Amino acid sequence: MSRDKQAALKEAKWMNSIITGKTALTEEVKKEIVNKTTENFADYINKGFLEHRKSATIAGDFALTEWTGQGSIIRDVMGREFIDALGGFGLYSLGIAHPKVVANVQAQLTRSPQYSQEMLDPVRAQLGRVLAHLTPGKIQYGFFANSGTEAVEGAMKLARLYTGKPGFISMLNSFHGKTAGALSLMGKSVFKEPLLPLLGNIQYAPFGDADAVELELKKAAQVGTGIAAVIAEPVQGEAGAIVPPDDFWPKLRKICDKYGVLLIADEVQTGFGRVGETFAVDAWNTEPDIMCFGKALGGGVVACSGFFSTPEIWSCMEPNPFMHTTTTGGNPIACAAALAGIEVMLEEDTPSQAAEKGTYTLGILNKMKERYPSVLKNIRGKGMLIGMEFSDGDIGYKVAAGLFKRGVLTSGTLNNSKVIRIEPALNIPMNLLDEMLNRLDDTLNELAS
Numbered sequence: 001m002s003r004d005k006q007a008a009l010k011e012a013k014w015m016n017s018i019i020t021g022k023t024a025l026t027e028e029v030k031k032e033i034v035n036k037t038t039e040n041f042a043d044y045i046n047k048g049f050l051e052h053r054k055s056a057t058i059a060g061d062f063a064l065t066e067w068t069g070q071g072s073i074i075r076d077v078m079g080r081e082f083i084d085a086l087g088g089f090g091l092y093s094l095g096i097a098h099p100k101v102v103a104n105v106q107a108q109l110t111r112s113p114q115y116s117q118e119m120l121d122p123v124r125a126q127l128g129r130v131l132a133h134l135t136p137g138k139i140q141y142g143f144f145a146n147s148g149t150e151a152v153e154g155a156m157k158l159a160r161l162y163t164g165k166p167g168f169i170s171m172l173n174s175f176h177g178k179t180a181g182a183l184s185l186m187g188k189s190v191f192k193e194p195l196l197p198l199l200g201n202i203q204y205a206p207f208g209d210a211d212a213v214e215l216e217l218k219k220a221a222q223v224g225t226g227i228a229a230v231i232a233e234p235v236q237g238e239a240g241a242i243v244p245p246d247d248f249w250p251k252l253r254k255i256c257d258k259y260g261v262l263l264i265a266d267e268v269q270t271g272f273g274r275v276g277e278t279f280a281v282d283a284w285n286t287e288p289d290i291m292c293f294g295k296a297l298g299g300g301v302v303a304c305s306g307f308f309s310t311p312e313i314w315s316c317m318e319p320n321p322f323m324h325t326t327t328t329g330g331n332p333i334a335c336a337a338a339l340a341g342i343e344v345m346l347e348e349d350t351p352s353q354a355a356e357k358g359t360y361t362l363g364i365l366n367k368m369k370e371r372y373p374s375v376l377k378n379i380r381g382k383g384m385l386i387g388m389e390f391s392d393g394d395i396g397y398k399v400a401a402g403l404f405k406r407g408v409l410t411s412g413t414l415n416n417s418k419v420i421r422i423e424p425a426l427n428i429p430m431n432l433l434d435e436m437l438n439r440l441d442d443t444l445n446e447l448a449s
């Protein structure tokens with residue numbers, strides 16, 4: 001495309017004037033936004049998204065173009081309303097734009113949105129202290145970043161620095177992000193195969209099978225592959241809400257101690273209440289050596305992630321604190337969002353809400369499974385991380401599309417629509433949860449008949 005500074009300025013001003021505009025959008029401007037967004041995706045982002053998000057793009061005369069949201073309701077530019085049953089894949093545990101989180105961010109934004117990189121920044125330091133109080137066991141020190149995948153990269157680096165060993169045991173079907181290190185841990189070939197070779201010295205065990213993990217450690221010891229850590233999601237999210245047996249995490253802890261390797265819990269999706277406890281490992285009283293956080297950490301308002309560990313392990317980062325750095329990670333607005341998000345989590349007790357609403361939702365979904373056995377094959381999950389498995393991807397896609405038609409936003413897992421996610425805000429009002437389940441019932445009824 002030819003370079004044109006005047007065109008760049010005009011186009012930037014077009015959107016900026018809409019962003020800062022004080023009056024309601026006219027019908028004409030709404031249609032212009034929708035049409036231009038679809039065109040921009042095709043011409044400047046990736047045409048593939050339009051094909052992939054068929055259910056969103058064929059929802060009406062004007063493609064669904066996200067515009068605003070509050071709590072568990074999302075509205076598109078045309079004003080159509082959706083109940084958010086997806087929660088941004090775990091990002092919106094407190095709902096969209098929680099007023100307390102927004103207020104904290106706005107106040108910090110006016111004071112100082114970023115930091116100088118040279119002085120000590122109080123908001124980040126205090127978030128470190130707060131997390132030390134919240135996390136299990138001896139976990140105390142942390143490094144803040146922007147995305148979950150960066151948190152995993154940092155955790156891998158820390159484990160390697162501390163142990164001096166290069167290898168990892170990861171789980172089949174696991175998902176830890178898509179940067180090179182995190183992608184190397186991924187327990188399935190899609191997204192990896194065209195990029196191989198990635199990091200070496202990684203072995204994979206079936207999720208939930210502690211004996212298989214031990215076997216991998218035994219084999220690694222026998223052939224001399226140094227293993228730094230075992231890493232797993234407490235409940236596998238992208239794999240379709242897979243809950244391990246109750247003895248899995250306690251056994252992992254014992255095995256890691258026996259073989260002298262670290263245990264990393266990737267709580268990017270499960271952390272901060274999602275599965276009914278502050279952290280999912282709390283459900284199994286397990287104290288990991290390193291924990292990764294992301295998604296909901298920023299209160300659903302600003303990106304915030306990080307990896308955290310014990311004073312003993314962290315000591316390897318102290319001689320040179322610049323071993324791992326990032327310019328924008330842990331910036332004041334992200335940390336202000338996280339601090340407000342934690343306050344809301346503790347005051348509204350969102351982990352308990354997740355536990356109660358999760359049990360309630362699983363009960364209703366299991367009844368739907370009995371009513372529509374030809375369509376709905378399996379229900380699983382913990383707290384508000386729930387997966388519905390359909391007979392095939394085509395049916396799953398039709399369920400997602402039927403829900404869209406009925407004003408419910410949901411999604412398959414990253415790879416296919418065979419499993420549809422129910423991952424709403426933990427504080428979703430009961431009437432909206434019931435309404436969402438009614439619309440699901442209606443969709444399944446239509447597909448089964």
Ligand SMILES: Cc1ncc(COP(=O)(O)O)c(C=O)c1O
Nearest residue numbers: 147148149175176177237268269
């Ligand atoms: C368990 C887990 N780890 C890491 C990631 C990567 O996080 P991000 O997409 O913020 O990079 C995800 C994202 O879904 C995840 O579920």
